Amino acid sequence: MSTLTKSTFVSGLFEALPNTFPSLRQMGKENFYVQGFPSLKDEEYKFTPIAKKLETSLTNFSSANPVIISAEQINKAVPAGFEGVVLAFSNGKYLPELSTSVEGLTVNFLSKNESTPIGSIAKAENDPFIALNQATFTDGLCISIEKKKEITLPILLLQFHQAKEGQVISPRIWIEAGDFAKASFIDYSISLDDAPYFVNKVVEIKGGIHTDLTYHSLQEENNQVIQVNALVTDIQQDSQFTSTQITLSGDLVRNNLTLNLLGSNAVGNMFGIYLLNGKTHVDNHTNVDHTFPHAESNELYKGILADQSRGVFNGKIFVRQAAQKTNAFQQNNNILLSEDAIINTKPQLEIWADDVKCSHGCTVGQLDEEALFYLQARGIDKTTARGLLLYAFAGEVLEKIELESLRTFITTKIQERLGSKF
Amino acid sequence: MSKDNQILEDLNSKEYEHGWSVDFETDEAPIGLNEDIIRWISTKKEEPSWLLDWRLKAFKIWQGMSEPAWANVNYPKMDLQALRYYSAPKQSNKPKNINEVDPELIAIYERLGISLNEQKRLQGIAIDVVLDSVSVATTFKETLGKLGIIFCSFSEAVKEHPDLVQKYLGSVVPMTDNYYAALNAAVFSDGSFCYIPKGVRCPMELSTYFRINAANTGQFERTLIVADDSSYVSYLEGCTAPQRDENQLHAAVVEIYAGAHAEVKYSTVQNWYPGDKEGKGGIYNFVTKRGICAGDHSKISWTQVETGSAVTWKYPSCILKGDHSIGEFYSVAVTNNYQQADTGTKMIHIGKNTKSRIVSKGISAGKSQNSYRGQVQVMKRAHNARNFSQCDSLLMGNQCGAHTFPYIDIANPSAKVEHEATTSKIGEDQIFYCNQRGIATEDAVALIVNGYAKEVLNQLPMEFAVEAQKLLALTLEGSVG
Numbered sequence: 001m002s003t004l005t006k007s008t009f010v011s012g013l014f015e016a017l018p019n020t021f022p023s024l025r026q027m028g029k030e031n032f033y034v035q036g037f038p039s040l041k042d043e044e045y046k047f048t049p050i051a052k053k054l055e056t057s058l059t060n061f062s063s064a065n066p067v068i069i070s071a072e073q074i075n076k077a078v079p080a081g082f083e084g085v086v087l088a089f090s091n092g093k094y095l096p097e098l099s100t101s102v103e104g105l106t107v108n109f110l111s112k113n114e115s116t117p118i119g120s121i122a123k124a125e126n127d128p129f130i131a132l133n134q135a136t137f138t139d140g141l142c143i144s145i146e147k148k149k150e151i152t153l154p155i156l157l158l159q160f161h162q163a164k165e166g167q168v169i170s171p172r173i174w175i176e177a178g179d180f181a182k183a184s185f186i187d188y189s190i191s192l193d194d195a196p197y198f199v200n201k202v203v204e205i206k207g208g209i210h211t212d213l214t215y216h217s218l219q220e221e222n223n224q225v226i227q228v229n230a231l232v233t234d235i236q237q238d239s240q241f242t243s244t245q246i247t248l249s250g251d252l253v254r255n256n257l258t259l260n261l262l263g264s265n266a267v268g269n270m271f272g273i274y275l276l277n278g279k280t281h282v283d284n285h286t287n288v289d290h291t292f293p294h295a296e297s298n299e300l301y302k303g304i305l306a307d308q309s310r311g312v313f314n315g316k317i318f319v320r321q322a323a324q325k326t327n328a329f330q331q332n333n334n335i336l337l338s339e340d341a342i343i344n345t346k347p348q349l350e351i352w353a354d355d356v357k358c359s360h361g362c363t364v365g366q367l368d369e370e371a372l373f374y375l376q377a378r379g380i381d382k383t384t385a386r387g388l389l390l391y392a393f394a395g396e397v398l399e400k401i402e403l404e405s406l407r408t409f410i411t412t413k414i415q416e417r418l419g420s421k422f
Numbered sequence: 423m424s425k426d427n428q429i430l431e432d433l434n435s436k437e438y439e440h441g442w443s444v445d446f447e448t449d450e451a452p453i454g455l456n457e458d459i460i461r462w463i464s465t466k467k468e469e470p471s472w473l474l475d476w477r478l479k480a481f482k483i484w485q486g487m488s489e490p491a492w493a494n495v496n497y498p499k500m501d502l503q504a505l506r507y508y509s510a511p512k513q514s515n516k517p518k519n520i521n522e523v524d525p526e527l528i529a530i531y532e533r534l535g536i537s538l539n540e541q542k543r544l545q546g547i548a549i550d551v552v553l554d555s556v557s558v559a560t561t562f563k564e565t566l567g568k569l570g571i572i573f574c575s576f577s578e579a580v581k582e583h584p585d586l587v588q589k590y591l592g593s594v595v596p597m598t599d600n601y602y603a604a605l606n607a608a609v610f611s612d613g614s615f616c617y618i619p620k621g622v623r624c625p626m627e628l629s630t631y632f633r634i635n636a637a638n639t640g641q642f643e644r645t646l647i648v649a650d651d652s653s654y655v656s657y658l659e660g661c662t663a664p665q666r667d668e669n670q671l672h673a674a675v676v677e678i679y680a681g682a683h684a685e686v687k688y689s690t691v692q693n694w695y696p697g698d699k700e701g702k703g704g705i706y707n708f709v710t711k712r713g714i715c716a717g718d719h720s721k722i723s724w725t726q727v728e729t730g731s732a733v734t735w736k737y738p739s740c741i742l743k744g745d746h747s748i749g750e751f752y753s754v755a756v757t758n759n760y761q762q763a764d765t766g767t768k769m770i771h772i773g774k775n776t777k778s779r780i781v782s783k784g785i786s787a788g789k790s791q792n793s794y795r796g797q798v799q800v801m802k803r804a805h806n807a808r809n810f811s812q813c814d815s816l817l818m819g820n821q822c823g824a825h826t827f828p829y830i831d832i833a834n835p836s837a838k839v840e841h842e843a844t845t846s847k848i849g850e851d852q853i854f855y856c857n858q859r860g861i862a863t864e865d866a867v868a869l870i871v872n873g874y875a876k877e878v879l880n881q882l883p884m885e886f887a888v889e890a891q892k893l894l895a896l897t898l899e900g901s902v903g
Contacts, residue, residue: 043492047831321820336835339802347841349826350494354817354847364800364832364839 009054012061013136013168020111020139021118028124028134035128047312047344048283053226053252057196063138063170064163064197066093074098077158077190079409084154087141091161092171092201094141104149105183110140110172118174121204122232127256129228133170133202140172147178147208154184154403161199161221162192171201179208186406187217189227196224196251205233207241209263216244216406220413223249223278230256237263237292244401245272245301246410247282248417257286261295261323271400272301275417276309276341283312290323290353299330302397304390304418305341313345315360321352330360335367335393387418394418451508457481460608463508467577467611470584480597480607487601493764494793494825497733500671500706507609507642566624572617573628576644579615586617590648594677594714594741602673602735603710606642610675613643618653618684627883629658645676649684651717656687658886669697669732674709682717682744687725689882690738691890694730701760701789704732711738715747715773723750724767725881727890732761737795739768742776742804749778752878756894757790757822766796766813766827771804771837780811783875786822793825800837807837815845816874 010032017025037051038044045051069090078086087107088098094109101107110116118140124131145151161169177183189199199221207213213233221227227250235241247253259268274282288297303311317328334343347360367389375385394414401407451462460481464474489499566573572583579587597607614630630645649655659676672694680686688711697704707730713722724738740749751767769778778798786792794813815824826843848870856866871894872879879887879894 324820334832336832336837338835341835342833343830344832345830346828347826347843348828349815349843349845350823351815351817351825351845352821352823354820354822356817356845356847358845360826360841360843362828362830362839362841364830364837366835366838 010061010132013063013132015062017136018111018138020114024119025135028119028131028136031124031131032128032135035131037128044285044314047310048252048254048281050226050228050252050254054198057226057251058166058168058198060164060166062167063136064091064167066090067160067162067192069095069098069160071098073160074158077160077188078156079405081405081408082154082156083405084156086156086158087143089141089157089159089171091163091169092137092159093139102151102153104146104151105155106144106146108142110137110142110174113142116142116174118172118204121206121234122202122230127230129200129256130202130230133172133200133230136168137170137172137202140174143173143175145175145177145181145183148180149178150182151184154186154406157185157187159187159189160192161189161197161225163195163197165195166197168198168200171199173203175203175205175213177205177207177211177213180210181208182212184214184403185216186403187215189219189221191220191222191225194222194224196226199225199227199229201227201229203229203231205231205241207234207236207239209236210238211236212240214242214244214402216246216401216403217255218246218410219250219253220248221250223280224251226251227253228256229254230258232258232260234260234262235266235268238265239263240267240269242269243271244397245270245284247272247274247276247284248413250280250282252281252283254283255285257284259286259288259297261288261290261292261297264292264294266292266295268295268297269400270297270299270301271397273394273397273414274301274303274311275394275414276304276311277306279308281310281312283314285314285316287316288318288328290317290319290326290328293322293324293326295323296327297329300397300400301332302394303332303334303343304337304394305334305343306337308338308340310342311344313343314348315346316348316350317358317360319351319353319356319358324353324355326353326356326358328356328358332362333393334364335390336364337366384419387415390418391415450506453506454503455505455507455609459507463609463611466508467580469577469580472588473580476592476597477608480604483598484601484604484608487604489601493735494791494795494827495733495735495762495764497669497706497762500669502605502671505671508611569622569625570619571622571624572615574615576610576613576615576646579646583615583617586648587615587646590646590677590679592677594679594712595675595710600710602708603675606644606673606675606710610642610644613645613674615645616647616655616657618649618655620650620681621652623653624655627656627658629660631660641670641672641674643674645674647676647678647686647688649678649680649686651681652683653681654685656883657689658883659688659690660693660889669704669706671706672709672731676709676711676738678713678722680713680715680717680720680722680747683719684717685721685723686713687723688713688738689725689886691727691886691893692730692734693893696730696759696761697732699759699788701732704761705730707731707734707736709736711736712741713739713749714741715744715749715776717747718744718773719746720744721748721750723752723881725752725878726754726765727878727882727886727893728753728755728763728765729893731763734761734763734765736765737767739770740778741770741772742778743772745773746775747773748776751778751780751782752881753782754785754875754878754890754894755782755792756785757787757792759788759790761788761790763791764793764795766794768797769799769809771798771800771807771809774803774805775807776804777808779809780813781877782811782813783878784813784815784824785818785871785875786815786824787818789821791823791825793827794843795827797829797831798839798841799831800834800839802833804834805836807834807839809837809839811841813843814874815843816871817845817847
């Protein structure tokens with residue numbers, strides 16, 4: 001990581017830290033200062049001027065306190081037809097009185113469970129934002145799923161964010177699933193107002209063997225918010241992990257997804273949609289590390305960029321020498337709709353094993369004029385025709401979402417956007 | 423499995439056939455690098471003052487730069503102060519034509535299989551031969567002269583065509599471009615210069631042959647090809663070096679300028695000494711190659727077959743500035759033992775309706791690392807740009823690596839850009855299929871690899887295609903994935 005000397009502007013964040021996890025916070029702070037905020041010279045942040053953005057748009061660099069959330073707000077935010085567990089959060093702080101539960105699922109404040117091995121999967125020494133979160137998270141949640149427990153109801157993590165201009169929200173979540181467990185999560189972030197603030201979230205997922213876990217992230221923050229979301233997971237033998245990342249808004253959004261495949265027959269799936277307009281800048285970095293033989297990873301990210309939006313995609317697949325018989329597939333497709341939209345994509349393969357099947361593909365283009373004409377010739381107006389084609393483009397990712405209520409919810413949101421001027 | 427090991431061992435024990443060196447008197451600069459050395463080189467070459475100033479300016483810029491570390495290669499850093507920046511075979515008088523060239527030099531090239539005398543007689547390729555630092559012979563000068571084509575050594579061009587050189591030198595690869603390009607601009611000793619006048623189609627392949635002979639020298643040649651409007655030229659480059667335990671540096675610069683409707687085809691078969699099977703010695707090949715399609719409807723095509731060098735760091739690129747211009751890049755990069763290659767291309771689309779095509783085939787064997795690093799950039803004004811990239815990797819043996827780093831940066835909505843890449847080994851079923859039909863495993867591999875690389879080899883001129891196929895077969899003789 002390159003160093004940016006002006007990391008000092010965050011110093012306000014280190015004042016009045018909670019007194020939980022003292023040594024861990026100290027380590028996070030040290031690791032953060034060693035790395036500093038990445039500059040554009042840093043290969044990983046080549047197209048995402050996050051340090052500059054933070055420095056110029058955030059004045060009051062301090063932690064945001066939780067705000068009061070009403071039951072009504074929760075009812076409004078929950079997708080129609082959703083049946084499942086709701087875990088509510090306000091600026092990263094868990095709200096037990098507004099949450100529900102189910103058998104086999106245990107939740108606990110991180111501050112009440114200091115033996116939680118946070119930081120063991122999302123390592124502070126590799127990422128300045130994880131380090132910063134580790135040093136400054138106010139409280140977080142430890143979610144555990146019992147061994148052999150199949151939770152059929154989806155678990156919705158409702159993350160309400162409301163902060164003063166320039167404040168920082170640092171949610172931290174630890175999920176642990178016992179062997180043979182199965183669960184599906186929906187992480188839904190919503191802004192309650194229009195202030196520019198910074199969300200620096202870290203989610204760590206530790207699965208046992210033979211688990212089946214799904215984690216959907218739906219981001220619907222206001223267009224002033226700067227976000228860095230890290231999701232790091234260890235996938236053990238015979239397990240499957242699926243991530244779906246839907247980004248619809250924000251000022252600058254950086255999603256770091258890391259999948260460590262740590263056993264044979266482990267499967268990692270990564271799906272994503274970014275639907276951008278205005279000046280939204282979204283950077284999706286995914287990283288899959290194959291260390292064991294006979295594992296598989298699939299990746300499909302699709303982007304639609306309008307106005308002056310900018311999309312960055314960097315998908316890395318590492319296949320270590322021991323990871324023979326690996327199958328790894330990666331695909332990134334983009335549609336540019338305006339003269340001022342920019343896409344920087346870099347599908348990257350690093351392979352040290354010979355008996356593998358790896359491929360990646362990447363396209364950038366626009367809507368097929370002929371298809372558009374075909375629809376128009378049949379009496380469909382241009383806006384609708386365009387919306388239809390774009391929806392079909394995004395549809396390939398949408399149909400990967402198994403949870404019906406969520407799929408309908410996201411589909412409606414995307415259709416609303418595509419059907420209008422967009 | 424034992425058969426595989428046997429075959430891999432055979433492959434590892436393959437010797438580098440151009441590994442000899444010859445002792446003859448040379449004219450050398452003192453070891454080290456400073457302004458005085460640059461002045462020394464410039465004086466030695468009787469250069470005009472503008473060129474010396476240009477060199478000194480480059481040297482100043484270079485001093486402020488640091489060696490790039492982003493490439494996916496690992497190697498002990500080279501002490502650039504311990505190198506000799508000029509080494510030339512001693513000749514009492516400059517040869518006027520090939521008959522006057524030192525017979526010993528001719529003998530070197532005959533050992534390499536390039537018979538200059540034969541070239542004189544047979545209709546074929548015009549060659550400019552560069553040994554260590556200076557150009558020793560250029561064939562077919564007169565024939566080409568009749569058409570107005572200038573093909574000579576760089577130092578000759580500086581003396582005889584200073585206007586042309588001054589106009590185009592550094593216009594495609596500026597001295598500020600990168601660390602090695604700056605170093606080259608400061609200390610380049612010779613190279614080839616080629617100018618094709620308007621509307622002329624060069625009747626034969628032009629070729630440069632590079633060889634490093636002396637120990638502890640770096641080779642810094644510079645090639646400048648200018649194809650004026652509506653002209654055509656096909657250019658070949660070959661290279662070899664003796665087998666030495668120390669690493670040697672080759673930091674060349676190639677600049678191509680293509681005017682409106684001009685077409686330049688540049689083919690390279692790179693066979694520098696790759697080091698022994700323990701990874702000792704070998705050439706560091708840090709080369710900057712770039713062409714500009716300056717005029718409308720121009721075309722530049724790079725074809726490379728990379729089999730040598732310990733470390734390769736090379737990205738032949740095209741700047742597609744003219745409207746409707748076309749850039750192509752075809753590459754086969756083979757690495758074996760401890761070789762490392764980080765190679766690819768850059769296609770910069772600036773003009774409207776520009777097209778580019780990238781076909782890269784990597785083959786890694788032994789303990790080698792082979793990376794493709796390419797960029798496709800479509801600028802905001804480049805309407806209807808089209809790119810297709812394909813980069814495939816073939817792995818042989820389980821200790822090598824194949825890596826792909828494609829950068830795709832698009833700022834225009836009418837661009838159509840496609841990139842695809844696959845990595846795999848030679849399928850057992852493919853080999854089995856061949857075996858079943860009575861083709862030995864070794865031949866089957868050669869067959870499959872040749873088929874795999876065919877798309878690129880087809881782009882090579884006939885003379886080179888034969889050499890390249892032989893080289894491929896030799897490097898990969900009998901290896902089974």
